[in-house]
Amino acid sequence: MTIRMDKLIKVIATALDIVEGELLGASTYHGKRIAVLCADMGRYMGMDTEGICGLTTCALLHDNALTEYILSERSGKKHDSAMQLHCELGQHNVDSLNFQTDIRGFILYHHERADGSGPYSKRAGEVPLGAELIAIADSIDVTNHLQRVPIAALPNLREAISKSIGETYTPRAAEAMLHVLEEKMLLSLQDDRILETAEQFIPLWSVDLADQVILNLAQLVTRIIDYKSTFTQCHSTQIANKVWLMGGYYGYDPSQRVQVFLAAALHDLGKLTTPLSILEKPGALDADEFRIMKNHVAKTWELLKEVDGLETIRAWASNHHEKLDGTGYPFGKKADELDFNSRLMACIDIYQAVSEERPYHPRRNHKDTMKILYTMVDKGQVDKNIVRDLDTVLACFSDQNVPAPSID
């Protein structure tokens, strides 16, 4: 059984765009616009499909380390160069995706300028072509908001690009951009057309479900989500690792384990749309704030709708706040509508949330965490057998983190 990595990466890019919008004011579909421009420029520069696949993935995920870097700054760490940090972390994160093509430096150097005034002082010709293409597309979209540039303004935009050659843009990247950025392309980048355009330009990439690269991508997603808030720094990562562990306990085959791991990694994807002021509010949320907080699950559901073939994983991911007695959210499903993996996801999410430090409660050890889960069993809210199994399997970790999995 295979999964469409390109579709999964596009969903992650949509979620990243939302964060980039909240934190930096970037536009919706920013990542997809850059990927489309890169694909077309890459083709013009003679790249093959594998090369374009690597390039568009890096373009979609160019700011994947944004939450990681911002959290590091917020926690008081001083960095020599903030710009360098998100480039380094971002490159490191995509290196784990095992491309068939060389993507070294593509994200690392995505803020370099032709005159050497970028974060690494690299000049034209000193960085790989992929980095130059991402850099020019990123810079042009951020400064010009390509989704709303009127056709009449295109000549001025093209002239501005030509004038910046040797300063901001390298000659070969500018040549490629001027070749592709014509009327038809500009129209294809508008908000109402971009999803369709992305389908045409971004190469299809299917991967077997038992491939390590899916676990690596899932781990990349958990880092993006978890680093949004100080209080959730290992939340999704630990839920995914614990689900993997339980999959082993229940004798799941490798592809079943990957599917539940992926569902766990994606379960709080919608939290990227929840404002930080709510995620980190010290004290109880008021009714409106609670409604916004609860909406993260519906957002997870909505974001994952973009990926066909992911329906089961989407259901497990989106059922993590449902309860057997129908008091959960967002759907208020009852026991007979919640399959085993949905119940497992819910129990592990509660285990993790209750054991972690939060603005409104301290860390809890395994014993105290289990007490809360057993109370919920008594109320008929969670699955009794799964709770007992969690007690058995997780006790030996004595409050240590469960390690990340790998496929042999």
Ligand SMILES: [Fe+2]
């Ligand atoms: Fe960046």
Ligand SMILES: [Fe+2]
């Ligand atoms: Fe960007």
Ligand SMILES: [Fe+2]
């Ligand atoms: Fe959640």
Ligand SMILES: [Fe+2]
């Ligand atoms: Fe969660």
